Amino acid sequence: MRHLMSPLDFTTGELDKLFDLANDMEKHMERYAHICEGKKLATCFYEPSTRTRLSFEAAMLNLGGQVIGFSDAASSSASKGESVSDTIRVISCYADICAMRHPKEGAPMVAAQRSSIPVINAGDGGHQHPTQTLTDLLTIRSLQGRLSGLTIGLCGDLKFGRTVHSLIHALSRYDDIHFIFISPEELRIPDYITDMLKAKGIPYEEVIRLEERIPSLDLLYMTRVQRERFFNEEDYVRLKDFYILDMAKLSLAREDMLVLHPLPRVNEISVEVDDDPRAVYFKQAQYGVYVRMALICTLLGLA
Ligand code: NCD
Numbered sequence: 001m002r003h004l005m006s007p008l009d010f011t012t013g014e015l016d017k018l019f020d021l022a023n024d025m026e027k028h029m030e031r032y033a034h035i036c037e038g039k040k041l042a043t044c045f046y047e048p049s050t051r052t053r054l055s056f057e058a059a060m061l062n063l064g065g066q067v068i069g070f071s072d073a074a075s076s077s078a079s080k081g082e083s084v085s086d087t088i089r090v091i092s093c094y095a096d097i098c099a100m101r102h103p104k105e106g107a108p109m110v111a112a113q114r115s116s117i118p119v120i121n122a123g124d125g126g127h128q129h130p131t132q133t134l135t136d137l138l139t140i141r142s143l144q145g146r147l148s149g150l151t152i153g154l155c156g157d158l159k160f161g162r163t164v165h166s167l168i169h170a171l172s173r174y175d176d177i178h179f180i181f182i183s184p185e186e187l188r189i190p191d192y193i194t195d196m197l198k199a200k201g202i203p204y205e206e207v208i209r210l211e212e213r214i215p216s217l218d219l220l221y222m223t224r225v226q227r228e229r230f231f232n233e234e235d236y237v238r239l240k241d242f243y244i245l246d247m248a249k250l251s252l253a254r255e256d257m258l259v260l261h262p263l264p265r266v267n268e269i270s271v272e273v274d275d276d277p278r279a280v281y282f283k284q285a286q287y288g289v290y291v292r293m294a295l296i297c298t299l300l301g302l303a
Pocket of ligand 1: 129132163262264
């Protein structure tokens with residue numbers, strides 16, 4: 001039995017197979033419409049979510065399976081003091097696979113250790129978000145045609161953004177990748193990530209101004225300032241609008257640069273950018289369904 005805790009749990013070869021399957025599912029949805037019949041997915045979300053939970057549920061329904069779950073810790077027995085270990089032992093009796101989001105780093109890993117069904121980390125605190133990374137990689141591979149030879153700008157909250165942390169780990173395994181980290185001083189990328197890049201000899205730069213480096217990028221990955229992980233509201237208010245990608249800034253970028261965002265967006269991308277062909281964040285959300293369909297089938301041993 002396999003779980004998914006980190007994007008590194010799959011080799012790059014396994015990821016290629018997963019993405020091929022996701023692209024095939026996109027083209028031939030009807031061929032997969034019954035593959036999970038009789039199977040249940042449990043979504044255990046102790047933290048708010050729109051895309052991740054609903055795309056998991058849509059994915060399972062597209063595969064002919066069923067879904068159960070909760071979307072709020074307050075409506076689960078966590079509010080009575082139950083541990084994730086006990087909860088997952090019970091969920092294992094009700095479902096065949098579980099996607100879990102939790103505000104505490106490592107909680108899905110603790111669950112996986114006590115689980116008799118595959119557990120998928122659907123985001124743990126400021127740590128990792130592997131299925132968002134699968135979504136991001138599938139989007140890049142499908143729209144950019146490759147995962148190597150890319151200059152990637154990551155902009156916004158690089159300190160608390162778990163999607164950023166997972167994506168950097170995942171991309172660091174491909175050839176000829178160059179990272180440009182664009183953040184205010186207070187939201188810089190954590191040292192454990194830059195230490196990993198140094199150890200692997202992967203080039204990166206840290207800059208504050210988006211305009212400075214946007215012309216050199218193949219991809220711009222925008223992120224929201226993670227309000228819920230701040231210690232005080234004052235700092236959040238000071239930093240929340242530090243970056244706003246508008247048409248003036250986008251006009252400095254190459255014609256073939258892609259703009260990704262895991263969403264939800266707050267103010268960091270003006271709505272005027274949405275109609276530019278380089279803005280692919282809503283397509284990215286759609287790829288999230290295909291990749292989760294492929295992941296569910298793979299972890300259930302059906303693909
Ligand atoms: C992200 C998350 O939850 O980390 N959202 C998502 O899953 N698409 C990004 C965010 O909340 O900013």
